[in-house]
Amino acid sequence: MxxxxxxxxxxxxxxxxxxxxxxxxxxxxxxxxxxxxxxxxxxxxxxxxxxxxxxxxxxxxxxxxxxxxxxxxxxxxxxxxxxxxxxxxxxxxxxxxxxxxxxxxxxxxxxxxxxxxxxxxxxxxxxxxxxxxxxxxxxxxxxxxxxxxxxxxxxxxxxxxxxxxxxxxxxxxxxxxxxxxxxxxxxxxxxxxxxxxxxxxxxxxxxxxxxxxxxxxxxxxxxxxxxxxxxxxxxxxxxxxxxxxxxxxxxxxxxxxxxxxxxxxxxxxxxxxxxxxxxxxxxxxxxxxxxxxxxxxxxxxxxCRVNDDDFSDENSYQKFITLVDSQELVFYKSNKTGRWWIEIPFLAEVNNKLKRHTLLPCMHQDYIDACSNIVPDRWYKAFQKNCV
Incomplete structure (x- = not known):
C-alpha cells in the first residue's frame, strides 16, 4: 500500500x-x-x-x-x-x-x-x-x-x-x-x-x-x-x-x-x-x-455480523417452495438469524457472470406475497438481469 x-x-x-x-x-x-x-x-x-x-x-x-x-x-x-x-x-x-x-x-x-x-x-x-x-x-x-x-x-x-x-x-x-x-x-x-x-x-x-x-x-x-x-x-x-x-x-x-x-x-x-x-x-x-x-x-x-448464508448444512436452514404463475419459487430461512433468501434459477443457455448469485436476500414478506401469487419484485428484477 x-x-x-x-x-x-x-x-x-x-x-x-x-x-x-x-x-x-x-x-x-x-x-x-x-x-x-x-x-x-x-x-x-x-x-x-x-x-x-x-x-x-x-x-x-x-x-x-x-x-x-x-x-x-x-x-x-x-x-x-x-x-x-x-x-x-x-x-x-x-x-x-x-x-x-x-x-x-x-x-x-x-x-x-x-x-x-x-x-x-x-x-x-x-x-x-x-x-x-x-x-x-x-x-x-x-x-x-x-x-x-x-x-x-x-x-x-x-x-x-x-x-x-x-x-x-x-x-x-x-x-x-x-x-x-x-x-x-x-x-x-x-x-x-x-x-x-x-x-x-x-x-x-x-x-x-x-x-x-x-x-x-x-x-x-x-x-x-x-x-x-x-x-x-x-x-x-x-x-x-x-x-x-x-x-x-x-x-x-x-x-x-x-x-x-x-x-x-x-x-x-x-x-x-x-x-x-x-x-x-x-x-x-x-x-x-x-x-x-x-x-x-x-x-x-x-x-454483529453472523455467517448465516452457508446452506450446505441442512440443519442450519428451512426450505420453502411455492408456486407463482406456474413458476416454482424456492425460499430459504436461516435458523440462526431468521433472515430469508430466494433462489434465482440458472438459465443454462445464457452465458453470464452470475454463477455466485444463486441466492438473493429477501424478506419474509416476499414469501408471504409469493404464497398469495405475487411475484417478489427483487426476484423478478434479478431474474430479468440473468436473462440479458
Whole structure:
C-alpha cells in the first residue's frame, strides 16, 4: 500500500484527543500522525480515511475543506462491546488532477480489501464512488452498489463526470462489472422521468423515501447483497444538519440514516462504505456528530455480523417452495438469524457472470406475497438481469 497518498491527522485533533477519557474511541484507534507515522495495519479490521476531493462538484467554486470536526466528535464517542481493531489512516489530499485522486483512492481501497480490511471513506463529492467501484476490477467479477441518495445520479454519461452523474459512467465504462445498483431514499421530484425509465429498463432497484421511512427494514435485503455502500449526506433532511449542509426539507432523519448504516455493517458482503458530500461550516457540530454516529453504527453492525448464508448444512436452514404463475419459487430461512433468501434459477443457455448469485436476500414478506401469487419484485428484477 502506498503511504505517500496520505497526510497525517492534524496535531490539533491529536492534542484534543489527549484530553479524552481513556475509554473513548480516540484512545483505542491506531492513528496516522506526523510524530508516529503511518499505523501498522497488522490485525486492523476497519480503516477510516478522508478524501479531500471536491472538484467535480457541479457547484464547485474553488473551496477546500477538512474533516477535523468529524474526527473530533468521532474520537470522543465510546465504543460498543466491539472486537474490531480500527485505524485512522489520515487523508488522501487532492491530486494534481481529479484522476490522480481517483487513482490514489482506487489503489488504496483495492489494497485494503485484499488485506481483508474494510475501508470507510469520508469524502468530498460522491463521484469518488466511481474510483471505489473501479478498485474491485481485479477482485471480483460482479459488483453490487447501494446508493443512499435523494437522486439516482445517472446523469448524461457522454459529458464529463460530476457528483450527480457518476453512475452513468459506472454503467457504461469498461470493464462492465456492475450487476445491481439500488438507490435508497430517492425523492421523485429530484429525478427526471428519463432517469426513472432507465432505472426500470436496467432492472435496477429504487426505494422511495416514503417507503423507507414507513418500513426501514425494506433496506436490509439490498444491503445484505451489496459490496459497496455509498451515502450522500444530501439524502438527510435539512433539519438534521448544520447550516451549510442543508439541502432539502424532506429526507431521511438521523435515526433512519444510522439504522441504514447499521444494516450496511451487518451485511457479510459489504466490503467498503463511503459517506460523501460533507461540507463543514462554522456551526458544524450537528453534521459532524451525525456522520460520527453513522460511522459508529456501521462499525457496530460489522461487530454483529453472523455467517448465516452457508446452506450446505441442512440443519442450519428451512426450505420453502411455492408456486407463482406456474413458476416454482424456492425460499430459504436461516435458523440462526431468521433472515430469508430466494433462489434465482440458472438459465443454462445464457452465458453470464452470475454463477455466485444463486441466492438473493429477501424478506419474509416476499414469501408471504409469493404464497398469495405475487411475484417478489427483487426476484423478478434479478431474474430479468440473468436473462440479458
Amino acid at each position: 502506498n503511504f505517500e497518498f496520505f497526510s497525517p491527522v492534524s496535531d490539533l485533533i491529536l492534542a484534543h484527543n489527549e484530553l479524552l477519557s481513556s475509554q473513548a474511541l480516540g484512545k483505542k484507534i491506531k492513528i496516522h500522525s506526523s510524530q508516529n507515522g503511518f499505523p501498522e495495519l497488522e490485525g486492523v479490521d476497519i480503516a477510516i480515511f478522508g478524501v479531500l476531493e471536491n472538484r467535480n462538484d457541479v457547484n464547485y467554486i474553488g473551496e477546500s475543506f477538512d474533516l477535523n470536526e468529524i474526527r473530533k466528535t468521532f474520537y470522543s464517542l465510546y465504543p460498543g462491546s466491539w472486537n474490531t481493531q480500527l485505524a485512522d489512516l489520515g487523508d488522501i489530499e487532492k491530486g494534481e488532477t481529479v484522476e490522480d485522486t481517483y487513482f490514489a483512492l482506487k489503489s488504496t481501497v483495492a489494497s485494503l480489501i485484499k488485506q481483508n480490511i474494510i475501508p470507510i471513506i469520508i469524502g468530498g463529492t460522491q463521484d469518488l464512488t466511481y474510483a471505489n467501484y473501479r478498485a474491485y476490477d481485479n477482485i471480483m467479477p460482479m459488483v453490487n452498489i447501494v446508493n443512499v441518495d435523494c437522486k439516482f445520479d445517472l446523469g448524461d454519461s457522454t459529458k464529463p463526470m460530476k457528483n450527480d452523474s457518476f453512475v452513468g459512467k459506472i454503467i457504461l465504462d469498461e470493464p462492465y462489472n456492475l450487476f445491481n445498483y439500488a438507490t435508497v431514499g430517492y425523492q421523485t421530484y429530484f429525478n427526471s422521468q428519463e432517469e426513472k425509465d432507465l432505472m426500470e429498463s436496467l432492472y435496477f432497484e429504487s426505494y422511495r423515501l416514503g417507503s423507507v421511512s414507513k418500513d426501514i427494514a425494506l433496506v436490509e435485503p439490498a444491503m445484505r447483497d451489496a459490496n459497496i455502500v455509498s451515502v450522500d449526506l444530501n439524502a438527510v433532511m435539512g433539519s438534521e444538519l448544520s447550516l451549510k449542509q442543508k439541502f432539502s426539507p424532506n429526507g431521511l432523519d438521523g435515526k433512519e440514516i444510522c439504522a441504514i448504516a447499521r444494516y450496511a455493517g451487518i451485511s457479510n458482503k459489504v466490503s467498503s462504505f463511503g459517506i460523501y458530500e460533507y461540507k463543514p461550516s462554522k456551526d458544524d457540530e450537528m453534521t459532524s456528530m451525525l456522520v460520527s454516529q453513522m460511522l459508529w453504527y456501521f462499525i457496530e453492525g460489522v461487530n
